[in-house]
Amino acid sequence: MTDKEKEEVIEEIVSWIDMEVPLTRGEVYNKLDEFGIDPDKVLEGEREGLTDKIKYTYLGQSGWSIGNTLNVSIGQGENAYTSVQMANYIATLANGGYRHELTLIDKIKNYDNSKIVFEEDKEAERIKLNNYENLDHVKKGMEKVVSEGTARSIFADFPISAAAKTGTAERAGINPATGDTYDSYAWFVGFAPYEDPEIAVSAIIVQGGSGGYAGPMVRDIIAEYLGLNSEEETKVMPYGNELAR
Numbered sequence: 001m002t003d004k005e006k007e008e009v010i011e012e013i014v015s016w017i018d019m020e021v022p023l024t025r026g027e028v029y030n031k032l033d034e035f036g037i038d039p040d041k042v043l044e045g046e047r048e049g050l051t052d053k054i055k056y057t058y059l060g061q062s063g064w065s066i067g068n069t070l071n072v073s074i075g076q077g078e079n080a081y082t083s084v085q086m087a088n089y090i091a092t093l094a095n096g097g098y099r100h101e102l103t104l105i106d107k108i109k110n111y112d113n114s115k116i117v118f119e120e121d122k123e124a125e126r127i128k129l130n131n132y133e134n135l136d137h138v139k140k141g142m143e144k145v146v147s148e149g150t151a152r153s154i155f156a157d158f159p160i161s162a163a164a165k166t167g168t169a170e171r172a173g174i175n176p177a178t179g180d181t182y183d184s185y186a187w188f189v190g191f192a193p194y195e196d197p198e199i200a201v202s203a204i205i206v207q208g209g210s211g212g213y214a215g216p217m218v219r220d221i222i223a224e225y226l227g228l229n230s231e232e233e234t235k236v237m238p239y240g241n242e243l244a245r
Contacts, residue, residue, distance in 0.1 A: 001154060009035050009037070009085075012031075012035075013058075014045050014070065015145050016059060017059065017062045017079055022059060022063070023054075023055070023059065025051060025052070025055045025056075028054055028059075032051060032054075035070060037050065038050070039051040042232045043204075046174075046175075047098050047173075047174060061078045068117065074223055076154075079169075083202045083203065083204050084102060084202070086202035087200050088100070088102055089189075089193070090189045090190070090200040090201075090202060091197075091200035092127065093135055093138060093139065094139065094163070094197040095197060096132065096135060097127045097129060097135055098125070098126050098127075099124055099125050099126070100122070101124075105118070105120055106119070107119040130219035134169065139163055142161040142164055142165050142190070142191075143165070144164035145160070145162075145163070145164050145165055146158075146163055146190075146194075150211075150212055151164045151165075151188075151190075151212065151215050158219065158223075159228060160193050160226055160228065161192065161194035161195060162190055162191070162193070162194055162219075162222060163192070164191075164215065164218065165188070165211075166188055166211030166212050166214075166215065167186075167187030167188065167189070167211040168184045168185075168186065168210055168211045169184060169187055170182075170185075171184065171207070172182075183207035183208070183209055184207070184208075184209055184210070185204060185205065185206055185207060185208060186208030186211050186212070186213040186214040187202075187204050187211050187214045188202075188203050188204075188207040188212070189203075189218070190218045190219075190222065192222045192226070193226075198226070199221075199222060199225045199226070201221050202217045202218075203215075203217040
């Protein structure tokens with residue numbers, strides 16, 4: 001098969017996403033066979049053949065259905081987010097729904113600091129919700145995770161009110177380093193102080209197991225940021241901030 005023929009086959013497979021009636025597994029199998037491709041071929045590092053890979057992974061995850069909505073509503077389904085995306089998500093939730101563009105730069109000054117040559121635009125778009133009070137309900141639930149739930153022991157005796165959520169993300173496939181299935185990824189997100197948020201944090205431990213295992217990192221980052229680790233550090237780095245709204 002020439003490179004051009006391969007491109008044509010790929011384009012054909014991609015076009016299956018837009019079909020009104022999804023292809024059955026048997027139809028995918030037959031089409032691959034017509035292309036001269038072994039439908040049962042197993043790629044390196046995979047456990048399933050091409051037919052199942054295309055049908056249940058590629059086509060199955062490329063569309064959106066009511067079932068996907070139900071899965072997402074309870075924290076399930078096929079999702080892929082970076083830690084910084086989750087931190088921005090929590091910041092948006094905590095500040096009342098104002099989503100900011102992620103940036104590492106606040107401002108840039110000239111060589112002698114006498115003039116600002118660039119300043120980050122802090123204007124933010126408020127996400128559209130039918131009822132913004134629902135954000136308060138979510139935040140209250142996260143506060144209860146800290147005061148009564150799965151993060152209670154992690155924040156025991158913590159002097160600042162906080163809100164958080166544990167997360168245990170399953171990872172499909174075989175780990176090439178171990179030859180065994182992946183362990184779950186440990187996720188933990190939070191913000192503080194609860195009443196007037198200043199910082200949002202997200203942490204992940206790859207194959208870390210239960211989400212609670214990432215909690216101490218978030219707690220310690222919040223403590224460092226708010227100057228809770230020592231009186232001396234508080235004097236050296238006085239903190240005064242709030243989540244941008």
